[in-house]
Amino acid sequence: MSELVGNLLVGQSGGPTAVINASVAGVIQEARLHACLRGIYGGLNGILGILQEDLIDLHRETAPTIEALKHTPGAGLGTCRYKIDFKKKPAKAAQDMDRLFRVFQAHDIRYFFYAGGNDSQDTAHKLHLEAVNRGYEIRVIGIPKTIDNDLPHTDHCPGFGSVAKYNACTVMEVAIDIGSMATDDGACGVIEVMGRSAGWIAASSILARREPTDAPHIILLPEIPFNEQAFLAKVKAVVAAQKYCVVVVGEGLKNPDGTELGADASRLDAFGHPVLSGAGEAVAELVQNKLHTKTRSIKLGYAQRCAAHYASATDAAEAVACGGAAVRAAVEGKSGFMVKIVRTQAKPYHWTTGLQPLEDIANVEHLLPRDWISEDGFTPNEKFVDYARPLIEGETVVPTKNGLPVFAVLEKHRLARILPPRA
Amino acid sequence: MSELVGNLLVGQSGGPTAVINASVAGVIQEARLHACLRGIYGGLNGILGILQEDLIDLHRETAPTIEALKHTPGAGLGTCRYKIDFKKKPAKAAQDMDRLFRVFQAHDIRYFFYAGGNDSQDTAHKLHLEAVNRGYEIRVIGIPKTIDNDLPHTDHCPGFGSVAKYNACTVMEVAIDIGSMATDDGACGVIEVMGRSAGWIAASSILARREPTDAPHIILLPEIPFNEQAFLAKVKAVVAAQKYCVVVVGEGLKNPDGTELGADASRLDAFGHPVLSGAGEAVAELVQNKLHTKTRSIKLGYAQRCAAHYASATDAAEAVACGGAAVRAAVEGKSGFMVKIVRTQAKPYHWTTGLQPLEDIANVEHLLPRDWISEDGFTPNEKFVDYARPLIEGETVVPTKNGLPVFAVLEKHRLARILPPRA
Numbered sequence: 001m002s003e004l005v006g007n008l009l010v011g012q013s014g015g016p017t018a019v020i021n022a023s024v025a026g027v028i029q030e031a032r033l034h035a036c037l038r039g040i041y042g043g044l045n046g047i048l049g050i051l052q053e054d055l056i057d058l059h060r061e062t063a064p065t066i067e068a069l070k071h072t073p074g075a076g077l078g079t080c081r082y083k084i085d086f087k088k089k090p091a092k093a094a095q096d097m098d099r100l101f102r103v104f105q106a107h108d109i110r111y112f113f114y115a116g117g118n119d120s121q122d123t124a125h126k127l128h129l130e131a132v133n134r135g136y137e138i139r140v141i142g143i144p145k146t147i148d149n150d151l152p153h154t155d156h157c158p159g160f161g162s163v164a165k166y167n168a169c170t171v172m173e174v175a176i177d178i179g180s181m182a183t184d185d186g187a188c189g190v191i192e193v194m195g196r197s198a199g200w201i202a203a204s205s206i207l208a209r210r211e212p213t214d215a216p217h218i219i220l221l222p223e224i225p226f227n228e229q230a231f232l233a234k235v236k237a238v239v240a241a242q243k244y245c246v247v248v249v250g251e252g253l254k255n256p257d258g259t260e261l262g263a264d265a266s267r268l269d270a271f272g273h274p275v276l277s278g279a280g281e282a283v284a285e286l287v288q289n290k291l292h293t294k295t296r297s298i299k300l301g302y303a304q305r306c307a308a309h310y311a312s313a314t315d316a317a318e319a320v321a322c323g324g325a326a327v328r329a330a331v332e333g334k335s336g337f338m339v340k341i342v343r344t345q346a347k348p349y350h351w352t353t354g355l356q357p358l359e360d361i362a363n364v365e366h367l368l369p370r371d372w373i374s375e376d377g378f379t380p381n382e383k384f385v386d387y388a389r390p391l392i393e394g395e396t397v398v399p400t401k402n403g404l405p406v407f408a409v410l411e412k413h414r415l416a417r418i419l420p421p422r423a
Numbered sequence: 424m425s426e427l428v429g430n431l432l433v434g435q436s437g438g439p440t441a442v443i444n445a446s447v448a449g450v451i452q453e454a455r456l457h458a459c460l461r462g463i464y465g466g467l468n469g470i471l472g473i474l475q476e477d478l479i480d481l482h483r484e485t486a487p488t489i490e491a492l493k494h495t496p497g498a499g500l501g502t503c504r505y506k507i508d509f510k511k512k513p514a515k516a517a518q519d520m521d522r523l524f525r526v527f528q529a530h531d532i533r534y535f536f537y538a539g540g541n542d543s544q545d546t547a548h549k550l551h552l553e554a555v556n557r558g559y560e561i562r563v564i565g566i567p568k569t570i571d572n573d574l575p576h577t578d579h580c581p582g583f584g585s586v587a588k589y590n591a592c593t594v595m596e597v598a599i600d601i602g603s604m605a606t607d608d609g610a611c612g613v614i615e616v617m618g619r620s621a622g623w624i625a626a627s628s629i630l631a632r633r634e635p636t637d638a639p640h641i642i643l644l645p646e647i648p649f650n651e652q653a654f655l656a657k658v659k660a661v662v663a664a665q666k667y668c669v670v671v672v673g674e675g676l677k678n679p680d681g682t683e684l685g686a687d688a689s690r691l692d693a694f695g696h697p698v699l700s701g702a703g704e705a706v707a708e709l710v711q712n713k714l715h716t717k718t719r720s721i722k723l724g725y726a727q728r729c730a731a732h733y734a735s736a737t738d739a740a741e742a743v744a745c746g747g748a749a750v751r752a753a754v755e756g757k758s759g760f761m762v763k764i765v766r767t768q769a770k771p772y773h774w775t776t777g778l779q780p781l782e783d784i785a786n787v788e789h790l791l792p793r794d795w796i797s798e799d800g801f802t803p804n805e806k807f808v809d810y811a812r813p814l815i816e817g818e819t820v821v822p823t824k825n826g827l828p829v830f831a832v833l834e835k836h837r838l839a840r841i842l843p844p845r846a
Binding site: 015045048072073074077080165169177179180181183207208298302305306308310312393395400403404 | 471495730825
């Protein structure tokens with residue numbers, strides 16, 4: 001494989017995680033070790049910014065800033081939900097693709113790394129194929145990122161361990177709070193967590209349970225159709241036994257007819273999905289009104305995916321490693337792959353990185369296996385716990401000032417634009 | 424003052440905080456230094472458990488367990504919302520009072536400490552007066568506790584600093600997340616925090632702001648009637664300038680007519696009950712529907728008051744000190760007082776404890792002064808920031824096991840009951 005000399009471009013896409021910047025830090029730190037990688041550029045707001053030639057020079061960021069990215073939430077480069085949609089908008093998609101390659105060419109981009117979930121890996125795959133078609137030499141590697149943990153072929157996704165850790169910690173704390181207030185009248189707490197179709201996040205709250213009677217007592221997964229009667233019976237039994245009950249609800253919880261609990265079909269997001277604001281609230285109202293048990297709800301929302309102050313050190317280390325592995329693979333000549341995490345040993349947990357062709361990733365959604373869930377559907381079982389437990393190990397250290405975290409702030413030195421503005 | 428020899432009883436009341444157990448630890452650790460305090464007992468679930476003679480022997484808890492209470496959320500002894508209501512239920516109240524003194528007498532309780540908010544200080548006050556009337560020698564001291572920070576005469580309340588720290592951290596993280604996703608379409612995040620009538624908690628989220636353009640961009644306080652038009656104009660202006668806007672909403676936000684937002688009786692759930700979606704959700708829907716800006720909401724609920732994993736070390740130290748000061752005051756012969764925190768110097772922050780007669784505390788609510796709030800009502804000003812900033816300093820250290828906190832678990836050795844069951 002001949003050495004490919006040129007510039008590197010890295011972008012972030014989709015919803016941020018607590019460690020998506022750790023992957024960018026991994027890319028930059030590894031890239032600085034390879035002479036063939038001349039410029040190290042960042043695309044602002046992913047594909048959307050690259051289309052607009054919004055590029056920054058990451059060589060001009062200091063080493064401590066790059067290191068601090070490892071504990072900084074959000075997407076340091078900005079992110080987007082922009083989709084190159086060949087199916088629904090073929091003319092626009094072709095135009096976009098053309099523009100992207102003009103930007104690549106203008107800035108001699110020969111290495112492109114894209115950190116994201118399903119849609120983003122799909123974008124990376126299309127760019128790889130387009131480059132082959134055009135005979136434009138560029139190496140494209142996807143970096144896995146999603147709190148939802150729904151990418152196939154990778155053991156798990158960077159971002160998942162941190163959301164699991166924060167949510168489990170929150171469940172422990174809320175359970176102690178509610179449990180300590182519970183008298184003979186009983187009390188119930190409902191915590192809504194993210195996860196539209198995959199229940200990995202909701203399931204991972206089981207890690208809060210150290211003793212059999214510990215919270216969460218019930219986990220409502222999007223994969224298991226909601227059985228109102230069985231659910232209410234279970235809440236009643238738990239409250240009778242322990243005076244309180246903590247329920248974790250995945251936001252995408254569905255009724256048996258497939259409709260989402262608390263979904264307001266009149267509000268749609270950029271992808272045309274209904275905005276979900278209310279599965280937790282709907283479940284809380286049900287308990288309150290049918291069982292007359294005092295019920296309080298919590299909706300963690302975005303707070304759970306950006307909780308860098310309690311991120312998993314294991315997750316952060318893996319995110320950094322995925323970034324580094326992406327660069328090494330590209331320098332070695334690979335293109336059209338996504339980095340994946342491979343579990344080489346279960347106990348004690350050992351892992352390494354590997355590569356998976358992007359064509360195997362795009363638009364495949366990895367759901368929680370049914371045999372990792374209890375028969376009654378209300379809790380993941382030991383198989384899941386063994387899988388998830390190591391991913392939340394270790395605490396990242398976030399420096400503080402005046403009692404609050406100090407996060408990295410990129411200086412974002414813009415590259416001069418070469419092309420005329422996007423049509 | 425003659426030495427009073429007898430047993431000590433400590434109880435917790437009302438909603439827990441991240442540091443209410445730290446005050447109990449302070450009581451126990453100080454009590455162990457005084458020979459006149461023979462038994463150290465805890466009342467389970469506050470007054471409610473004491474009425475039922477549910478007492479535990481705190482001497483039998485290990486020193487490491489007591490030390491670990493300092494970072495353990497919830498109420499270690501259990502709590503209650505039970506009120507001795509002489510106004511509405513005079514016969515029941517007299518009966519309760521009689522029973523409490525029978526329990527005190529049966530267990531030779533000569534020192535009683537009650538950690539709680541307004542209602543609990545009222546209970547402590549009534550017990551003190553009743554003891555004087557009956558000629559029963561007991562020393563009663565209240566220990567301040569409330570995340571709401573609405574007790575008068577104390578500079579602030581233990582519990583407030585920790586909720587302020589956690590919420591401000593959450594606002595910083597969520598702001599980075601939303602800001603990094605914001606493109607030209609704009610984005611808005613709404614975070615609902617606790618505080619039914621006092622806006623101290625909502626106001627304290629201002630501590631997240633280091634630069635003038637930082638979040639939170641708007642804080643909606645329960646003290647300031649909601650001005651929909653001015654609010655929407657401000658959101659629009661912030662989004663125009665910065666592409667995103669983070670709004671913090673106190674749960675008790677009120678319309679100009681005094682009704683609470685989100686307590687909208689026109690929206691009915693499946694049972695025909697009004698949907699109490701909460702102020703945050705109501706504000707989020709308003710932004711979404713009127714400005715068509717993509718808006719996501721978070722409801723921190725109880726998670727904010729039990730977030731021991733990110734509690735304020737200053738707050739925890741003050742809570743411990745309030746417990747210790749209560750015991751010293753009682754041993755010195757005082758009764759009928761609440762411990763208060765006195766700020767002896769503003770910069771650098773110095774504090775000590777003091778005593779305030781309980782008659783000055785009960786049922787007085789300390790609201791945010793109007794001249795600590797900006798003219799437009801949307802943010803607290805420098806006076807507030809100078810006041811609140813030192814209270815979130817320092818991070819408590821919580822040990823972990825398998826990546827999650829380890830909290831104290833009391834063994835709760837029950838005292839043998841002496842009296843017949845409560846009628």
